[in-house]
Amino acid sequence: MTDQLSRTFSALADPTRRAILERLSGGEATVGELAAPFDMTFAAVSKHLRVLEGAGLVTRGRDAQYRPARLDARPLAAASRWIDNYAQFWEDSVGALDQYLNALQALSPSTPDPHDRTDQENDHD
Template sequence: MPADQLSRTFAALADPTRRAILARLAHGEATVGQLAEPFAMSFAAVSKHLRVLEAAELVSRGRNAQYRPATLDARPLANACAWISDYAKFWGASFDALSDVLAEITTTETSMTDKGETS
């Protein structure tokens, strides 16, 4: 996946309205009017958000006369998830190191308490 596609995916996900639109589309296709219902914004504003999502290839738009439903395409999300998961190893190692430090502190405190020492 080219880096520019990944950048478009993350840029599209940066906006909470677009994330909410994607969450709605995860339940099935919807028109601009249906997508606009929960928001205090115009159809034009929702259409702009949809254009960003389309540019990121997260949404496709059908055409059936005047009915143009938007549909979620989650493939770019899978690619973004794969990119993020590369860093899970780092997070895991960091949490393991923190766990080791906490265990050492607990062991030291328990040892000091057993010996009657106080801090």
């Protein structure tokens, strides 16, 4: 069995499923409502919903034939925390690179700006 984080990222890998989650962030919806903006059958949308349910990102209610889907964002919080760890890594790496470049600039002699017209005018005098 796959871990929760893997199921979350696997479900998020598909753009249709991401669009469904975005729609559900505004409130519950039926399969028909979710299928409306897509050029696909209800069965195809239902398959995407099953993947999202398996990842714990969507829950489905039951009221006779009406089975609205709802977003459950808890697995997204774990994925966000995992990504945030790498965001800190990149911020630290970019900060170190910035310090290195500033140190290099401080060591190099200043060079005249080739676009500065006063230097060019002085060369012709």
